[in-house]
Amino acid sequence: MSTIDARFRVEHNNFNLDIRLSLPRVGVSALFGPSGSGKTTCLRAMAGLEKLPDSYFAIGDSVWQDSEKDIFVPPHQREIGYVFQEASLFAHLNVRDNLNFGRRRLPVEKRKVKFQNICNILGLTPLLDRPPNTLSGGERQRVAIARALLTSPKLLLMDEPLSALDHALKQEVLPYLERLQQELAIPIIYVSHSPDEVARLADYIAIIKQGKLVKSGVLAEVMLDGEAGMCFYDGRSSMLYAQVLKHKKDHLTELAIGGLTLLVPQISSPVDSHLRCRINAKDVSLCLSPPVDSSISNILPGCVTRIEDSRTPGERIVTVDISATHSLLAMITYASAKRLKLHLGCHVWAQIKSVVVL
Amino acid sequence: MPDLSVIWLTLKLAVIVTLLLLALATPLAWWLSQTNSKLKPIIGSLCTLPMVLPPTVLGFYLLLLLGPNSPIGQFSSFIGLGSLPFSFAGIAIACAVHTLPFVVQPLQNSFEAFGKRPLEVAATLRAGPVATFWQVALPLAKPGFFTAAVMGFCHTIGEFGVVLMIGGNIPEQTRVLSIEIYNHVEAMEYAQAHWLAGGMMLVSFIGLLLIYCINYQCSRKQKLYGQSKSKTDANYQAQRRQAA
Numbered sequence: 380m381s382t383i384d385a386r387f388r389v390e391h392n393n394f395n396l397d398i399r400l401s402l403p404r405v406g407v408s409a410l411f412g413p414s415g416s417g418k419t420t421c422l423r424a425m426a427g428l429e430k431l432p433d434s435y436f437a438i439g440d441s442v443w444q445d446s447e448k449d450i451f452v453p454p455h456q457r458e459i460g461y462v463f464q465e466a467s468l469f470a471h472l473n474v475r476d477n478l479n480f481g482r483r484r485l486p487v488e489k490r491k492v493k494f495q496n497i498c499n500i501l502g503l504t505p506l507l508d509r510p511p512n513t514l515s516g517g518e519r520q521r522v523a524i525a526r527a528l529l530t531s532p533k534l535l536l537m538d539e540p541l542s543a544l545d546h547a548l549k550q551e552v553l554p555y556l557e558r559l560q561q562e563l564a565i566p567i568i569y570v571s572h573s574p575d576e577v578a579r580l581a582d583y584i585a586i587i588k589q590g591k592l593v594k595s596g597v598l599a600e601v602m603l604d605g606e607a608g609m610c611f612y613d614g615r616s617s618m619l620y621a622q623v624l625k626h627k628k629d630h631l632t633e634l635a636i637g638g639l640t641l642l643v644p645q646i647s648s649p650v651d652s653h654l655r656c657r658i659n660a661k662d663v664s665l666c667l668s669p670p671v672d673s674s675i676s677n678i679l680p681g682c683v684t685r686i687e688d689s690r691t692p693g694e695r696i697v698t699v700d701i702s703a704t705h706s707l708l709a710m711i712t713y714a715s716a717k718r719l720k721l722h723l724g725c726h727v728w729a730q731i732k733s734v735v736v737l
Numbered sequence: 738m739p740d741l742s743v744i745w746l747t748l749k750l751a752v753i754v755t756l757l758l759l760a761l762a763t764p765l766a767w768w769l770s771q772t773n774s775k776l777k778p779i780i781g782s783l784c785t786l787p788m789v790l791p792p793t794v795l796g797f798y799l800l801l802l803l804g805p806n807s808p809i810g811q812f813s814s815f816i817g818l819g820s821l822p823f824s825f826a827g828i829a830i831a832c833a834v835h836t837l838p839f840v841v842q843p844l845q846n847s848f849e850a851f852g853k854r855p856l857e858v859a860a861t862l863r864a865g866p867v868a869t870f871w872q873v874a875l876p877l878a879k880p881g882f883f884t885a886a887v888m889g890f891c892h893t894i895g896e897f898g899v900v901l902m903i904g905g906n907i908p909e910q911t912r913v914l915s916i917e918i919y920n921h922v923e924a925m926e927y928a929q930a931h932w933l934a935g936g937m938m939l940v941s942f943i944g945l946l947l948i949y950c951i952n953y954q955c956s957r958k959q960k961l962y963g964q965s966k967s968k969t970d971a972n973y974q975a976q977r978r979q980a981a
Contacts, residue, residue: 426861427860428860455866463854463857467854484862527862
């Protein structure tokens with residue numbers, strides 16, 4: 380399998396980075412962790428903006444850095460796109476010239492990403508003749524993303540591209556990022572400390588803490604993991620991939636998750652479209668028998684496969700497998716777990732109070 | 738009326754020195770702004786030295802350095818430039834040395850002002866160091882170039898001590914404005930001195946005024962840019978209409 384392989388090692392007086400990463404060459408891989416954990420340093424090293432002493436970086440068979448063999452490809456010779464935290468548009472060029480800055484350096488046959496296509500996806504067509512200082516923050520960041528993509532990179536590196544934007548602008552840019560993902564087959568490495576962004580965009584995740592890799596893997600699996608889940612500071616949750624089954628009359632939408640169905644308040648996505656559902660552990664409660672007179676409409680049978688302590692004392696996190704490939708997390712009190720005599724392998728009914736459709 | 742040949746000679750000197758310095762100081766200022774070399778403080782100090790030295794000290798050493806017995810003097814005779822002291826070429830070199838810091842500093846400041854980020858962005862957009870310099874650094878430093886050119890020009894027009902030390906007072910060769918003013922004052926020809934001195938005040942004032950206006954324009958642009966960072970487009974447009 381074609382992968383992105385990285386080993387970065389550097390020792391500053393108060394910062395140690397020692398990381399080995401192997402990321403898939405498809406979809407969005409998130410480097411996730413608290414600020415100051417070394418995510419950005421990794422990303423800069425991948426781009427060649429930082430020359431770390433004892434490091435290795437290769438995508439497929441192109442080796443861009445190998446300290447042992449004294450290989451270091453300078454950033455302008457690496458086929459990457461890089462989106463910085465701030466848009467960093469060239470102030471002396473208008474939007475069109477900013478977009479063309481990298482693109483016109485490519486030989487024509489290498490310009491795989493089409494100008495018009497990118498402008499459509501990112502909604503830039505009306506902005507092309509404007510100077511950067513007349514754009515809003517969200518517009519600027521979209522131009523920066525398009526500018527990087529127009530170099531038809533083998534790999535797109537994004538360093539918290541949304542963190543400089545307020546909530547409303549973030550919501551404006553996020554759908555564009557999702558569309559990009561669906562329409563272009565360019566692998567993205569996305570640095571973020573926001574659980575929300577990661578849950579929404581990432582397919583694969585590498586959790587980094589204090590310069591070390593804590594855990595990496597497919598997003599939905601990593602989120603089930605205790606140690607890794609702790610890094611989601613907005614609480615433990617599980618991720619389910621769903622498909623819209625049908626829109627019902629009473630303002631509800633039916634989603635298919637494997638062979639199971641889930642009812643959520645009506646959403647606008649068309650039938651058959653794929654989406655992600657994040658289910659917070661604290662919104663899931665467990666019963667030993669099927670509740671018959673509950674107001675909760677999503678009640679799924681499952682089997683307890685793990686019981687662990689939560690960050691908050693007195694709480695336990697229970698993993699419930701609802702099918703061979705799908706699991707839920709439920710946060711219940713220690714006392715309830717004891718009262719229900721929960722144990723591994725015991726059959727339960729999970730009541731899902733709310734589903735966050737991403 | 739003032740002697741027009743003096744004004745012509747002075748303008749010629751100022752234009753030549755300014756162009757020469759822009760060509761020399763640009764790579765120097767670029768290097769100073771980008772390097773982490775241990776030589777940076779030494780070269781930086783050397784480049785600023787002419788600003789703080791009395792023109793007589795500078796003129797004295799330049800006279801020795803450019804004199805017919807020095808390697809530079811011998812080289813200039815060899816290539817047919819003749820002896821440098823007391824010639825136009827000589828005062829051009831001397832003025833260039835004396836004016837160097839006034840051109841290097843604004844350039845270096847403007848190269849440093851935009852930081853490393855635009856250069857990194859250019860690198861990730863496949864621009865090599867040369868393309869980055871021409872297509873990003875130079876355009877972004879444009880106000881700095883304007884300041885440097887005006888400063889270099891005005892400082893050369895006002896050159897007195899160094900020209901006197903190196904060039905003396907030879908009509909049509911080294912007799913520039915400031916020296917002519919000195920001559921007029923010595924000869925008690927105050928009316929003529931007024932023409933030249935007043936004219937020089939005016940030219941210098943206009944030059945500085947231009948720098949200030951341009952810098953003000955640039956900083957206002959940047960301010961608006963910064964303020965609109967987290968605002969929507971509509972907000973920004975309203976703000977701009979108000980400002981106008």
